[in-house]
Amino acid sequence: xxxxxxxAALPDDPVEQAxxxxxxxxxxxxxxxxxxxxxxxxxxxxxxxxxWQRIASIGTQLSGLAPEASRATLDASLARRRQRxxxxxxxxxxxxAGTATWFAIDVRADYRTGTGQRLAVRLPDGSLLHLNxxxxxxxxxxxAQRLLTLLHxxxxxxxxxxxxxxxxxxxxxxxxxxxxxxxxxxRRLAGADGADGTDATLTRLAVQEHAVQLQAAASAVRPxxxxxxxxxxxxxxxxxxxxxxxxxxxxxxGVIAARDMPLGQLVAELARHRHGLLLCDADIAxxxxxGVFQLDDPERALRVLLQTQPIVAVYRTRFWxxxxxx
Numbered sequence: 001x002x003x004x005x006x007x008a009a010l011p012d013d014p015v016e017q018a019x020x021x022x023x024x025x026x027x028x029x030x031x032x033x034x035x036x037x038x039x040x041x042x043x044x045x046x047x048x049x050x051x052w053q054r055i056a057s058i059g060t061q062l063s064g065l066a067p068e069a070s071r072a073t074l075d076a077s078l079a080r081r082r083q084r085x086x087x088x089x090x091x092x093x094x095x096x097a098g099t100a101t102w103f104a105i106d107v108r109a110d111y112r113t114g115t116g117q118r119l120a121v122r123l124p125d126g127s128l129l130h131l132n133x134x135x136x137x138x139x140x141x142x143x144a145q146r147l148l149t150l151l152h153x154x155x156x157x158x159x160x161x162x163x164x165x166x167x168x169x170x171x172x173x174x175x176x177x178x179x180x181x182x183x184x185x186x187r188r189l190a191g192a193d194g195a196d197g198t199d200a201t202l203t204r205l206a207v208q209e210h211a212v213q214l215q216a217a218a219s220a221v222r223p224x225x226x227x228x229x230x231x232x233x234x235x236x237x238x239x240x241x242x243x244x245x246x247x248x249x250x251x252x253x254g255v256i257a258a259r260d261m262p263l264g265q266l267v268a269e270l271a272r273h274r275h276g277l278l279l280c281d282a283d284i285a286x287x288x289x290x291g292v293f294q295l296d297d298p299e300r301a302l303r304v305l306l307q308t309q310p311i312v313a314v315y316r317t318r319f320w321x322x323x324x325x326x
Contacts, residue, residue, distance in 0.1 A: 014051035017041070022055055039108065046173065050201050053152055053190040109136035109151055116273045116296075118251070126160035127168065132187075132251050133272045133295075145169055150203075154187035156252055174203040174236040175216050182210035182228075185248045206231040206248035214239065254295050260288040263309065267323060274298040276319030284311055284325050 021038050042049045111131060113119050119131040124141055131137060135153025146168045148155070159168045159179045168179040172188050189202040205214055207226050215223045217236035224239050226232055231242045245265065250257040256269050264285030271278040273295045287309060293301040302321070306313055310326045 014045070014047040015054065017048065018051040018055040021052070046201065049173075050190055053201075108138050108149075110139045112136040113153070115275055118254075118295075123160075125162050125166075125168075128158040128160075130156040130252055132156075141166075147171060150186055150188055152188050152190065154185065154251070156183075156185045156249060158183045172203040173217065174201060175205070175214050175234045175239075177205060177215075178213040180211045180213065182212055183208045184212050184226075187248075200235045202233050202235050204231065204233050204242060204248070208249055250292075251295060256293045256295065256301075258289050258291055258293065260290055263287040263289050263305075263311075263323070266293070266305075270295075270298045270301055276317075276321070278302075279322040281322065281324045284309075284323065287311075 021041065025034055025038065038052075042052050111119065111121055111129070113131045113133055113135045115133055117131075117133055119135075121129045121131070123129055123139070123146075125146055127146075129137070129148070132154035135155060136151040137153075137155060138149040138151060140147040140149070143164070144166060146162065146166050148157070148169070149171045155170075157168075157170070157179065159182055161181070162168070170177040170179070170186055172186065174188075177184075177186065184205065184207045186206075187204045189204060205212060205226055207228050207230055209228050211228065212226050213223050214226055214232065214234065215221070216234045216239055221237065221239060224232065231244065231248055232239055233242045234240075245259055245261040246269075247257040247259075256266065258266055262285060264280045264282075266289050267278055267280040267285075270293065278298075289305070289309065291304065291308075293304065302313065305311065305323070311323050312326045314322045314324055316322075
């Protein structure tokens with residue numbers, strides 16, 4: 001029997017609420033009804049979805065760790081309040097990191113990928129959709145439009161001309177994009193730094209061919225036409241250009257092509273393709289790194305970083321690695 005979670009039973013802090021959901025699902029079962037209830041909670045507030053993605057990303061990365069290691073890592077990653085610390089101990093104690101496959105489930109998704117997975121899909125209109133690791137997409141094609149909703153992760157799209165002349169749209173919550181006969185990538189970045197420096201969920205649009213019109217969620221923001229070779233970010237209220245530290249479409253070729261990319265950003269990219277927990281200390285996170293790194297061999301990428309950068313790797317286990325200053 002699944003224990004229901006009611007709003008009155010949840011703590012005020014969204015992260016603590018997300019932890020409460022994780023505890024209940026792991027202890028009482030991830031039934032379809034429970035997953036749909038969780039989805040309603042996630043949909044009720046953007047802060048809920050951001051908190052869940054934060055917990056889910058840590059849960060996925062901790063796959064393979066022993067309970068003791070999971071507990072220490074959870075404490076370091078999320079613990080701020082006493083109530084939260086107690087819930088984290090419960091999560092680690094029940095072994096959620098290695099067995100909670102429901103973290104990767106999004107009941108709204110038609111297509112999804114897990115850690116280290118990439119997927120190519122031919123859509124009903126002939127357009128080509130690629131999913132990077134850790135991605136979930138919902139598809140809604142009807143007589144009026146072709147709509148993709150990027151729930152989380154990263155996609156690449158090559159659109160096909162439609163005999164019915166239906167617009168091809170991509171929605172992320174922060175923005176809606178209209179493809180203008182084009183090839184482009186879209187990524188959702190949970191827990192990123194917003195334009196004002198605060199924690200936010202961002203949408204990154206990079207156009208490889210032709211153009212895409214981007215409309216931020218805030219109706220007062222004017223639409224922006226993004227041309228081939230350009231990349232922009234939006235938090236739903238503002239739109240700004242992004243410094244080019246990588247080739248946004250390089251993952252389609254199975255690589256990260258870094259150009260003075262901050263080490264912390266590169267490590268976060270590699271972590272999406274490596275099982276376990278891969279961390280980078282703050283005092284080396286801004287080191288600029290250039291090079292081409294294979295997504296299908298993250299261990300080799302780590303060895304290259306250790307040989308070329310003033311850093312060392314501290315292994316708690318083979319699944320838990322922290323990069324530190326040498």
